[in-house]
Amino acid sequence: MILKDTTLLQSQCYVNGSWVDGEENKTFEVKNPFDQSVIQSVSDFNVNDTRKAILAAEIAQKEWKKTTAGERSIRLRKWFDLMIENKEDLGKILTLEQGKPLQEAIGEIVYGASFVEWFAEEAKRTYGDVIPGHQADKRIVTIKQPVGVVAAITPWNFPNAMITRKVAPALAAGCSIIVKPAKYTPLSALALGVLAERAGIPKGVFNVITSSRTSEIGDELTSNSIVRKLSFTGSTVVGKQLIKACADTVKKVSMELGGNAPFIVFADADIDQAVEGAIASKYRNAGQTCVCSNRFFVHQDVYQTFTSKLKKAVANLKLGNGMEDGVQIGPLIDESAVQFVEGVVDDAVKKGGEIDLGGKRSDENNQIYLPTILSNLTKEMDVYTEEIFGPVIPIFEFSTEEEVIDMANDTPYGLAAYFYGKDYQLVWRVAEALEYGMVGINTGMISTTVAPFGGIKESGFGKEGSKYGIDEYLEMKYMCFG
Ligand SMILES: NC(=O)C1=CN([C@@H]2O[C@H](COP(=O)(O)OP(=O)(O)OC[C@H]3O[C@@H](n4cnc5c(N)ncnc54)[C@H](OP(=O)(O)O)[C@@H]3O)[C@@H](O)[C@H]2O)C=CC1
Ligand SMILES: O=C(O)CCCC(=O)O
DSSP, X not given: OOOSOGGGOOOSEEETTEEEOOTTOOEEEEEOTTTOOEEEEEEOOOHHHHXXXXXXXXXXXXXXXXXXXXXXXXXXXXXXXXXXXXXXHHHHHHHHHHOOOHHHHHHHHHHHHHHHHHHHHHGGGOOOOEEOOSSTTOEEEEXXXXXXXXXXXXXXXXXXXXXXXXXXXXXXXTOEEEEEOOTTOHHHHHHHHHHHHHTTOOTTTEEEOOOSOHHHHHHHHHHOTTEEEEEEESOHHHHHHHHHHHHTTTOEEEEEOXXXXXXXXXXXXXXXXXXXXXXXXXXXXXXXXXXXXXXXXXXXXXXXXXXXXXHHHHXXXXXXXXXXXXXXXXXXXXXXXXXXXXXXXXXXXXXXOEEEEOOXXXXXXXXXXXXXXXXXXXXXXXXXXXXXXXXXXXXXXEOOHHHHHHHHTOSSEESEEEEEOOOHHHHHHHHHHSXXXXXXXXXXXXXXXXXXXXXXXXXXXXXXXXXXXXXXXXXXXXXXXX
């Protein structure tokens, strides 16, 4: 791999300010999902190694919490600057281990860095209140304090931004953190460790532990009473297990889980804009994003126009190796992800659905699934109920607003929803009726540092980014002065 700074590619874990192997000296391989070539082997931590990292984070937090917000802000700002300076290298590492196109990967680095910059500022704004007392001789004040040691378990689909979105507010609040990145994408996490060290973030405040022993490490992070907060991004199935596991030590928990986003096109929508939004929201990371639109509902009056324009646009997408110029869709993360997508498409076809485009793996690369459009669908199909996490657009036709709202909300998930329409009364009605944590109106791109990212229902709880994101890492204390 051609990196300007080869020291960004690490194989050891970053614990207590040192680069270390696990006590058993075991490693596991990180592979490029495009061609299965081995990029690097990394340390395979066990439970004991994890405990040591937790203890280091506990000691470090005792000092870190005493620093001023301004001091923490300077360290975070430096970390942000280093991420931006190294964005090309960080992007290359990300593309190699994750598969997304290089320009998209560099975009993720800039997005990831934006959380660090944002929370460097928010560190200074964790205000408390002075509340008028309830009795003449009482004075009431609230302050906000860091929750303590945090654990973060992060997914492979955003190996950089899902880490910074948790670490930056935690550090800004005065917490220390142990990150366990997904086993497919530990290299981006370790590279962040290199830059955190250079930024002067004190030892033990930010720790990265890599391991293939997922559930053992998860058990330790969730059961260890030193850890006071768990932040998780990943599947709803695993999120539910982690919530249960955190119950015994009553940890504060944030969960950013799966979605089943509706994308609705009303009869008065600007169709060209809707097609553009559909491509943007569906094909980000080849469909492997929790806010990717999952079910498309198109009004019968514009169904033909929308689908024919969409088909043309989708057919033009360039597939291939994310390192090659111009590629827009890379491989899916692993064989089981491709098989899952094949399964939902086969299920639709068996039940009468039609493939309008794609519907199979690429002939050139077994890990790439062709951008696919399906029609003639029903609610009984998996494409209606499952989070597809792949480049498949299932299109359903509707005729009334009531019918489409019912279908859009007919899911246990509640992360993101999108719709296109112009009538302002309809826009308000629909935006309020959608049971989702985030709604895109005439846009397919809703992710930004400045807005509260998070779901409702089985998509989780807690907000990331925005002025609210730091509250997830703070406790409010009320003091009553007699
Ligand atoms: N909301 C989102 O952004 C994401 C949603 N998903 C959804 O989940 C589906 C499956 O993807 P998958 O990668 O299996 O998602 P998982 O939820 O299994 O993985 C996400 C993270 O959780 C970790 N993890 C898994 N099981 C445990 C456990 N028992 N204890 C502690 N940590 C655990 C994984 O570690 P390890 O890598 O070591 O296995 C990874 O770091 C996707 O197709 C998609 O639908 C997936 C990823 C992100
Ligand atoms: O959980 C995910 O799938 C990552 C969300 C990326 C984003 O912030 O849009």
